[in-house]
Amino acid sequence: MRDVAIIGVGANPRWGELWGQSLRDIFVEAALAAIDDAGVDHLDGMYVGCMSSGIFTGQEHLASLMSDYLGQKHIPATRVESACASGGLAVKSAFLEVASGYRDIILAGGVEKMTDVSGGEATFALGTAADGEYEGYHGATFPGLYAMIAKAHMARYGTTHEMLAQVAVKNHANGMLNPMAQYRSEITVQQVLNSVMIAEPLHILDCSPITDGAAAVILCPLDMAKKISKKQPVKIAGVGHATDTIQLAQRPDPTWLESTALAAEAAFKMAGVSRKDIDLYEVHDCFTIAELAVIEALGLVDKGKSGEATLKGRTARTGDIPVNVSGGLKSKGHPVGATGAVQIVELTRQLRGEAGERQIAKARRALAQNMGGSGGSAVVHILEVA
Amino acid sequence: MPSANYTREIPQRYRLEASRCVKCGQVHYPPRLICPGCRSRQFETVALPSGGKVVTYTIISVGPSDFAAEVPYALGIVELEGGVRLMAQIVDVPPEKVSIGMPVTLEFRKLYEEGKAGIICYGHKAVPA
Ligand SMILES: [Zn+2]
Numbered sequence: 001m002r003d004v005a006i007i008g009v010g011a012n013p014r015w016g017e018l019w020g021q022s023l024r025d026i027f028v029e030a031a032l033a034a035i036d037d038a039g040v041d042h043l044d045g046m047y048v049g050c051m052s053s054g055i056f057t058g059q060e061h062l063a064s065l066m067s068d069y070l071g072q073k074h075i076p077a078t079r080v081e082s083a084c085a086s087g088g089l090a091v092k093s094a095f096l097e098v099a100s101g102y103r104d105i106i107l108a109g110g111v112e113k114m115t116d117v118s119g120g121e122a123t124f125a126l127g128t129a130a131d132g133e134y135e136g137y138h139g140a141t142f143p144g145l146y147a148m149i150a151k152a153h154m155a156r157y158g159t160t161h162e163m164l165a166q167v168a169v170k171n172h173a174n175g176m177l178n179p180m181a182q183y184r185s186e187i188t189v190q191q192v193l194n195s196v197m198i199a200e201p202l203h204i205l206d207c208s209p210i211t212d213g214a215a216a217v218i219l220c221p222l223d224m225a226k227k228i229s230k231k232q233p234v235k236i237a238g239v240g241h242a243t244d245t246i247q248l249a250q251r252p253d254p255t256w257l258e259s260t261a262l263a264a265e266a267a268f269k270m271a272g273v274s275r276k277d278i279d280l281y282e283v284h285d286c287f288t289i290a291e292l293a294v295i296e297a298l299g300l301v302d303k304g305k306s307g308e309a310t311l312k313g314r315t316a317r318t319g320d321i322p323v324n325v326s327g328g329l330k331s332k333g334h335p336v337g338a339t340g341a342v343q344i345v346e347l348t349r350q351l352r353g354e355a356g357e358r359q360i361a362k363a364r365r366a367l368a369q370n371m372g373g374s375g376g377s378a379v380v381h382i383l384e385v386a
Numbered sequence: 387m388p389s390a391n392y393t394r395e396i397p398q399r400y401r402l403e404a405s406r407c408v409k410c411g412q413v414h415y416p417p418r419l420i421c422p423g424c425r426s427r428q429f430e431t432v433a434l435p436s437g438g439k440v441v442t443y444t445i446i447s448v449g450p451s452d453f454a455a456e457v458p459y460a461l462g463i464v465e466l467e468g469g470v471r472l473m474a475q476i477v478d479v480p481p482e483k484v485s486i487g488m489p490v491t492l493e494f495r496k497l498y499e500e501g502k503a504g505i506i507c508y509g510h511k512a513v514p515a
Binding site: 120123124127133134135136137138139140141143144147148149150151152155196197198199200201202247248249250254 | 391395399416441442443444445446447448449450451452453456458459461462463471472473474475486497498507509
């Protein structure tokens with residue numbers, strides 16, 4: 001396999017309800033930003049991660065639509081879907097194409113246009129990431145599934161409502177420093193606990209929002225990167241990808257995200273590094289409990305200790321294991337197909353030293369974890385300064 | 387959920403039919419075509435027991451439109467005797483009285499109506515044992 005570098009990154013200037021822009025506009029804007037950032041004049045192929053454009057906007061066949069409107073007619077293009085892990089899977093797919101030697105300059109992006117439909121329809125679309133016949137049929141919602149994970153975590157480990165809320169407080173504080181964040185507002189633990197209940201114990205401020213947005217990265221062989229781009233190349237050092245049962249009920253321990261644990265193990269092995277070598281993390285905090293369960297599955301803290309570590313500030317921007325310095329899904333927004341791609345955009349900016357006020361000093365290596373459904377799929381990337 | 391799907395699920399939903407792997411004995415609900423434990427493809431149909439306990443749960447305040455009239459409702463993972471786990475609403479008890487470890491029994495109930503002129507969707511709900 002060839003070493004693969006990220007030479008360009010891009011996203012919309014700000015995520016949120018982008019009512020003036022269509023699905024294709026949002027994606028093309030982000031992809032053009034990545035193309036300009038890389039300084040490339042053509043693409044050899046592209047991958048588009050998207051969970052549910054069919055339900056959200058009535059549009060499928062994004063491979064043709066997006067390559068056409070990106071001015072890249074005729075290139076091989078592929079749409080990939082793994083629910084909320086679609087963006088991460090697009091990056092992995094592009095990585096394989098470059099690493100294998102099949103093609104050189106590949107764009108990987110993600111997009112979701114979620115605000116054209118009502119809240120009820122959006123809930124239905126997101127619900128398709130669960131087992132429709134055996135979870136949805138009984139009235140399960142996504143907040144509901146994560147709420148069951150939270151209840152089990154609280155019962156087993158003594159995790160508290162305040163610990164959950166602190167994840168949201170931290171990520172909103174981080175998002176204050178990110179110009180693209182949908183919600184750039186500080187919140188308090190009390191505000192989270194007083195906000196409307198969605199699925200006990202998760203309040204609305206424990207949940208990531210409904211968002212329109214896209215993000216894209218450009219990959220090429222590492223040995224070509226310095227000839228093509230003047231930017232600091234960032235190497236994709238490790239890639240891990242795993243699946244788990246689609247039903248939460250069929251996992252032996254509802255608090256344990258085995259797909260994330262397996263994907264991380266594979267990525268660390270491939271990169272030949274350990275957790276102490278990672279300077280910052282972007283993880284899939286679709287709900288506050290998700291960030292807690294993820295940092296346990298990644299092995300950043302012992303099982304059951306994530307809440308305590310969060311309360312102590314260990315995962316804050318200034319802590320010893322900074323998690324979601326971008327503001328995470330919680331503050332930045334969660335256009336489901338784009339989330340995995342924007343994690344790579346954010347970490348590349350950090351590793352280039354381009355993250356402005358939220359820059360982690362001397363960041364050399366970073367990890368992104370992107371997850372589908374209630375943990376039925378997960379993709380982990382380890383990036384490093386080349 | 388479209389009506390055409392509905393008939394396919396009747397044995398599992400109405401009679402709690404599961405598949406027991408003839409080779410390793412694992413019971414799968416819903417039934418499967420290959421055993422994830424031992425990869426055998428031979429099964430016998432068994433009915434699940436109705437008694438179990440709550441593994442975890444939540445109280446849903448904002449539900450899907452089909453369940454709008456039900457909120458707030460308790461929804462949980464129930465582990466049945468023998469170890470099979472499934473998702474079910476926990477009813478006939480105020481949601482705030484539900485607890486992890488609570489013994490429950492599955493009962494055949496109406497879940498929701500498929501629109502104004504659609505079929506009535508049935509399945510099992512858990513009630514305090
Ligand atoms: Zn078997």
